[in-house]
Amino acid sequence: MRHIAIIGSGPAGYYTAEAAQKQWGDGVRIDVFDMLPVPYGLIRTGVAPDHQSIKGVARRYEATAMCENCRFVGNVMIGRDVSVAELQELYDAVVLATGAPHDRKLGLPGENLPNVYGSAAFVGWYNGHPLFANLDPDVSGHTAVVIGMGNVALDVARILCKTREEFAGSDIVSHALDVLEESKIRRIVILGRRGPHQIMMTPNELGELSHLSRGAPRVDPEDLPEEGEDTLLEPGLRKSVTHLRSFAAIPESHYADTPIEIEFDFFASPTALIGTDRVEGIEVERTTVEAGRAVGTGETYVIPASLVVACIGYQTSRIPGVPFDERAGRFPNDEGRILPGLYCVGWARRGPSGTIGTNRPDGFSVIERIVEDIDSGALGHGGKQGRAGFDLLAEARGLEVVTFRDWKKIEAEEERRAREDAPREKFVDVGAMIRAKD
């Protein structure tokens, strides 16, 4: 019997579990750990609440989780409740699928001013992540600046624009919906340090900006390169740039009837956050793009801002005893191998990029590496205790482990308390989640 511990129950974790099931069938026992009492990581607390069809992938993970050979071990934080070294004693392989749940820092003066947030915190707030549910952002000012030109920046801009009616069918948590309903934000500036040909936004997500009842995107035609240059772009990016061109063609009269403008500010690199008691503005430097890189021109200007959300990427959490690549913000690894018997997968392996589906080949690939290491004898000769050993340890430590069956009770309770037009009302603190299962 092979014993595999997977740390993290998001896409990378469950695709790895699925790959292990395909590899060993009934010859494997898989424990999928999560620090929260609820599974699915990024799907639950990262994917936008109005993208329910994307969240539907959780049903696939549920099928994996319900197999006899797989167990969800919730409410256990590896590195705090149990060490990685202890897990390595118990399991043949330990796979870190911890994602990249922390914000990369801007590293700019004023970054810690009130009402400046990273996207992990801000997205976590409207998605009900227990760590960020109490963020309480102030949306009573006029202008929000969203830094970065990736899909997370689009998520944040869209969520700041939507009306209560437009959130119908979403699972945005009520505390965020109530705050956003009172929002006075009328201008959202999306700041990109490079140009329209260097955006990371994908076409479908950009296209959504055209369908907001009270928001309209604004692109300065002067910022767009000659149309002929678009032919050099790869097809996805070319489609995205076509959206930008259609935004640039929106007649001025349209904005008179639109309460919120979503303005694309290209060639603008943030240099400082300005304010005394809270953020009041952001200083940016004009750039030009040379050989694909942003180069400062020395010209600066200030955009007034009452709220700033930096959507510039994420990093992985450190885990005591596990090497960490500070610069890359993830675990150093060779094709997923960190140390003998210790692996990483998904964003914890390759950084925060790609779609949810990208994690599936990742999961299958790490299981292939584990098979190679078993075959070469690098992982010893089995005989590990696996879950039976973990259960003894958990009992000795007094850990309150949440099982998949418990999660199904929490889920049923979240569905029961949902607003009329919502699939669920998430619990946003760990205590409430645990009480819901009892």
Ligand code: NAP
């Ligand atoms: P991303 O796609 O890597 O975009 C990050 C943006 O931040 C880039 O425009 C980058 O500019 C900018 N940036 C980085 N450091 C900066 C700095 N110091 N100052 C100013 N700008 C800076 O990351 P993301 O938006 O966080 O998305 C992460 C992954 O999740 C992506 O693969 C994304 O597609 C995916 N995602 C998908 C969806 C969806 O499909 N619906 C939704 C959300 C997220 P440079 O390019 O100049 O570095």
